[in-house]
Amino acid sequence: MDPSLADKIAFFKRIEATQNGDENDDLGAEEQEKRLKSQSFHPITSRIASLINVASLNRQYYPDVLRRTASDPNTVTNGNGETILFSTPNEIHYTEPSRLTTNLVSEGNGGEYILTTTPNDNRESSMGFLQDAMDSVIPETTNPLRRTTHPPSSLFRSATTSQAVPSPSAILAKRKRSKPVKKVPEPQQIFKDLRFYYIPNDDVNPARRLRIAKALEYGATWTQNLADATLIVVDENLTYSDIKPILDSDPMSSQKTLVNARYPLECVTRREVFSPKLSIEQGLFGVPGIPQKSKEPDVTHPASHDSNLSLQVKSRRKDLPAPDTPRSTDTSQRSEDIVRSSHPEEVDPPMETLGGDPKKPPSQSASQQRTSQATTHDDALSQCIGEIRVNPALYNELEDDASVASGDDYEDVSDVGNTEDEQPRKKKVSRKGFRSDQKNPGWQEKFKCMKGGTVNSKKENPNAKTMELLEAWKAERELQSDGKWRAHSLRKAIATLRQQPTKVTTAAKARLLPNIGDDIADKIHEIVQTGTLRHLEEALSNPDREVLSVFLNIYDVGQSRAYQWIAKGFRTLDDLKAKAELSANQRVGIEHYDDLLTRIPRAEVEALGSCVKKTAKIIDPKVELIIGGSYRRGADDSGDIDMIITKPGTSTTQDLVPFLNRLVDTLTGEGFLTVALAAHRDGSSIGSSKWHGCCVLPDSAFPGAKEDYRPVWRRIDLLLVPETEMGAALIYFTGNDLFNRSLRLLARKKGLRLNQRVLSGLGVSEGRDERKIFELLGVHWREPHERWC
DNA sequence: GGACTGAGCTT
DNA sequence: AAGCTC
DNA sequence: GTCC
Ligand SMILES: [Mn+2]
Numbered sequence: 001m002d003p004s005l006a007d008k009i010a011f012f013k014r015i016e017a018t019q020n021g022d023e024n025d026d027l028g029a030e031e032q033e034k035r036l037k038s039q040s041f042h043p044i045t046s047r048i049a050s051l052i053n054v055a056s057l058n059r060q061y062y063p064d065v066l067r068r069t070a071s072d073p074n075t076v077t078n079g080n081g082e083t084i085l086f087s088t089p090n091e092i093h094y095t096e097p098s099r100l101t102t103n104l105v106s107e108g109n110g111g112e113y114i115l116t117t118t119p120n121d122n123r124e125s126s127m128g129f130l131q132d133a134m135d136s137v138i139p140e141t142t143n144p145l146r147r148t149t150h151p152p153s154s155l156f157r158s159a160t161t162s163q164a165v166p167s168p169s170a171i172l173a174k175r176k177r178s179k180p181v182k183k184v185p186e187p188q189q190i191f192k193d194l195r196f197y198y199i200p201n202d203d204v205n206p207a208r209r210l211r212i213a214k215a216l217e218y219g220a221t222w223t224q225n226l227a228d229a230t231l232i233v234v235d236e237n238l239t240y241s242d243i244k245p246i247l248d249s250d251p252m253s254s255q256k257t258l259v260n261a262r263y264p265l266e267c268v269t270r271r272e273v274f275s276p277k278l279s280i281e282q283g284l285f286g287v288p289g290i291p292q293k294s295k296e297p298d299v300t301h302p303a304s305h306d307s308n309l310s311l312q313v314k315s316r317r318k319d320l321p322a323p324d325t326p327r328s329t330d331t332s333q334r335s336e337d338i339v340r341s342s343h344p345e346e347v348d349p350p351m352e353t354l355g356g357d358p359k360k361p362p363s364q365s366a367s368q369q370r371t372s373q374a375t376t377h378d379d380a381l382s383q384c385i386g387e388i389r390v391n392p393a394l395y396n397e398l399e400d401d402a403s404v405a406s407g408d409d410y411e412d413v414s415d416v417g418n419t420e421d422e423q424p425r426k427k428k429v430s431r432k433g434f435r436s437d438q439k440n441p442g443w444q445e446k447f448k449c450m451k452g453g454t455v456n457s458k459k460e461n462p463n464a465k466t467m468e469l470l471e472a473w474k475a476e477r478e479l480q481s482d483g484k485w486r487a488h489s490l491r492k493a494i495a496t497l498r499q500q501p502t503k504v505t506t507a508a509k510a511r512l513l514p515n516i517g518d519d520i521a522d523k524i525h526e527i528v529q530t531g532t533l534r535h536l537e538e539a540l541s542n543p544d545r546e547v548l549s550v551f552l553n554i555y556d557v558g559q560s561r562a563y564q565w566i567a568k569g570f571r572t573l574d575d576l577k578a579k580a581e582l583s584a585n586q587r588v589g590i591e592h593y594d595d596l597l598t599r600i601p602r603a604e605v606e607a608l609g610s611c612v613k614k615t616a617k618i619i620d621p622k623v624e625l626i627i628g629g630s631y632r633r634g635a636d637d638s639g640d641i642d643m644i645i646t647k648p649g650t651s652t653t654q655d656l657v658p659f660l661n662r663l664v665d666t667l668t669g670e671g672f673l674t675v676a677l678a679a680h681r682d683g684s685s686i687g688s689s690k691w692h693g694c695c696v697l698p699d700s701a702f703p704g705a706k707e708d709y710r711p712v713w714r715r716i717d718l719l720l721v722p723e724t725e726m727g728a729a730l731i732y733f734t735g736n737d738l739f740n741r742s743l744r745l746l747a748r749k750k751g752l753r754l755n756q757r758v759l760s761g762l763g764v765s766e767g768r769d770e771r772k773i774f775e776l777l778g779v780h781w782r783e784p785h786e787r788w789c
Numbered sequence: 790g791g792a793c794t795g796a797g798c799t800t
Numbered sequence: 801a802a803g804c805t806c
Numbered sequence: 807g808t809c810c
Contacts, residue, residue: 477807485793489807517808556799558804583800585804629806642806678798678805690797692805717806737794737806744794755795756806 195223199232232258462503466527469536470494473523476539479548481559493520503528547571553597555589555677555715585677588694595713596694599637603703606631608641608714611672611701612663616645619662623647628719628733634785640715641695642733650722653680653689660691660720672698674713680720691718725757727770732756738789739782746777 201224223229461467474490477483492515497504504510507525511518527533539545544566550573551562570576573590582590589596600608609627616623626632629642645663650656657680667673673695680688695716702709721729732740733756747754751762758767759776766772774781 483807486807488793489809493807515808519807556804560803585799640806680798688797690806692798732795733806735806741794748794753795757796 194219195221195229201226461498463497463500465531466504466524467494467497469527469533470497470520470523473533473536473539476536476545479539479545479552481563489515489517490520497524551576554586554593555596556583556585557589561586588675588677592694592713596715598712599639600641600714601703602631602636602638604697604714605638605641607701607703608695608697608716609643611695611697612643612667612716612718615666615670615672616659616663619666620647620659623656623659626730628730629717629735632734632784633736633787640717642717642719644719644721644726644729644733646721646723646726646729648723651724652722653720655722656720657688660718663718664691664693667695670698672696673716677715689720691720692716693718723768725767727773728754728758728767729756730770731773734784734787736788739787742789743777743779746779750777752777 226232470490471494474487474494477487477490480486493513496513496515497510500513504513504524505528507518507521510516510524511521516524523533523535547566547570548562551557551565551570552559554573554576565576565580568580570580573593576582577587577590605627609625609631613625616625624646626644626646627641628644629635629640630638631641645656645660647656647659660680664673664676664679673693676691676693678690678692680691693716694713696711696713699706699709699711719729719733731743731754744754747759747761752759752764753761754773754777758765759773760766764776766776771781
């Protein structure tokens with residue numbers, strides 16, 4: 001990798017740090033687990049649905065209470081006379097669930113915790129449709145692959161937006177870090193006559209430096225004197241209270257426009273200095289905590305700009321609402337508030353010219369090209385941001401790109417002089433103390449991933465309804481053979497939505513948000529307008545979807561087999577047991593279907609862990625076992641239990657295989673381990689590293705009252721990790737998945753590679769120290785409970 | 790048009 | 801190599 | 807699905 005490239009990459013990261021948006025806080029490692037849950041429930045009637053909510057809660061901890069034989073799924077007939085199978089317990093035994101329910105409900109009311117129970121919410125929200133769907137029966141549609149056609153406007157839009165004026169950023173990017181700012185042609189200098197004051201007002205932070213440079217390119221003047229400023233640009237991690245002291249130094253500050261760092265960039269994108277006032281935009285570009293009062297004198301330029309005329313060039317990625325050109329019609333968009341600019345006549349320079357491709361050596365590696373391009377276009381830059389922002393707080397302290405780029409000197413990471421980049425850890429949404437175990441004190445901290453702990457983030461999220469439906473839609477996509485990436489995109493979009501401080505009510509506004517494209521923007525609009533999602537309802541009415549959902553929740557059953565079975569006409573778990581060719585693991589999955597889908601209370605995770613540790617200690621007292629996964633992140637319940645097995649002095653997993661064999665044998669003999677699903681390759685070469693199976697907590701170790709004990713099969717994963725790889729292993733097995741993927745993506749961008757064993761590349765090789773890996777990646781340390789992205 | 794994390798284990 | 805899992 |  002060439003250093004300059006790394007430099008650019010580093011730049012982007014910084015930017016990320018300042019862009020707080022990000023999609024965090026929600027599913028992650030557990031994402032998969034929850035996904036399963038939500039899939040398995042799809043109330044058929046609202047009445048049942050209401051019961052299910054209660055039931056599902058109970059189910060979390062007391063599967064038996066409402067267990068129904070997995071092999072006897074309920075079925076109902078829809079309006080078409082078609083039989084629909086569903087996995088929801090048809091018999092909700094209310095027998096004294098009160099106590100249990102109360103307990104759980106209280107947790108749900110506790111605050112953020114609600115997020116961890118989204119599956120319940122989903123069910124709740126989806127029942128309405130299902131009901132409708134059943135009543136109105138829509139024959140068919142069902143081809144999962146079937147795609148929605150884009151409304152004409154969408155096409156139109158993209159066509160007009162794909163062109164853009166050559167971005168000066170290209171120039172900027174190429175100049176590396178040289179100071180001279182090349183301004184764009186006069187007419188394009190949208191910030192001309194405007195004086196920006198930044199907070200912090202320096203360019204120490206690479207991200208800010210880049211932003212400032214861009215502002216200057218477009219004619220802005222960077223002033224060091226607050227009193228002289230016409231626009232105050234605040235780093236996104238700062239809240240109004242943070243900057244209040246600074247503002248107070250200028251008596252006129254209250255008359256000036258206060259915007260976050262994203263605003264100027266958006267102006268550049270739009271090629272105009274628009275007013276940040278609009279409610280939604282205030283949420284997008286405002287400073288958190290800003291008093292409602294005055295603030296917002298119109299500093300924007302009079303529409304005198306060419307930008308409003310010939311330069312109506314939209315960024316190719318996000319169109320901006322054009323007040324004058326209401327997007328007309330189309331089937332799906334009957335709303336009048338949807339306004340998208342559309343100036344077909346505007347023919348802009350081809351994008352290619354922006355990338356500077358001509359100069360690019362054809363020999364460049366694909367990755368290099370990708371990066372180069374990204375660095376050459378402002379949009380590309382934002383894009384990159386969006387990509388990385390998967391994990392915003394990650395980059396909070398990146399500093400000088402140069403140092404980072406060099407690969408070997410990451411000292412910069414440590415110095416972290418950018419306090420402003422530092423997420424204000426101060427304000428934490430304090431969670432009720434119902435589960436105030438000392439271990440949990442901070443699990444709500446996961447919200448730190450979120451924007452300065454502002455508004456949203458709780459169930460009263462202004463976009464809650466929209467998120468619920470999109471979540472349901474995402475679940476449907478996950479059932480489809482080609483829905484993996486669509487679901488992934490939806491997940492990111494939902495995360496973006498979750499962070500919006502105000503309700504996103506139009507497609508146009510939604511479209512401006514990262515990770516939300518035309519499709520989802522339209523869906524958001526549909527939800528806001530109609531309260532439903534037509535496609536979702538149709539999907540739910542597909543008689544196959546419930547069967548699919550049940551099948552996919554079987555361990556060791558994926559899309560391939562699920563579809564094959566459905567093609568063969570199998571509809572129930574009984575059908576499978578009787579007619580399908582099942583692998584041993586699938587048999588286990590079916591036999592213990594309910595158990596394996598039941599959440600494991602934290603207390604039980606601990607109890608299970610203790611059982612393993614106890615036996616392990618007898619076999620080899622020097623071996624160390626650590627419970628990872630969501631438990632390590634502080635979760636109140638987990639989908640399974642993950643344990644890392646290590647021992648001082650070990651350098652290969654092989655060193656631990658003998659121990660594992662004895663451990664498994666012993667635990668199996670005790671009756672603790674009940675079955676092996678995937679065992680390590682015995683005696684095989686390197687690589688042997690894991691053992692997956694099931695276990696049951698012995699009644700003697702049950703943390704609750706004896707009479708409440710029920711043997712429940714749990715999934716347990718044992719991981720062999722030599723001491724030399726503990727750091728990388730901990731990161732990986734602590735998750736969550738989004739966090740891990742972000743890190744790996746980041747590593748790759750830095751020319752490194754991260755897997756569960758080591759961070760390597762560019763002469764680097766670190767697997768032992770978790771913190772060291774963070775440092776090498778230029779990522780601020782994050783405690784396990786802060787890794788819910 | 791391609792990427793989207795990166796691997797281990799089973800069949 | 802495909803399929804499933806984390 | 808979104809972004810490059
Ligand atoms: Mn696991």
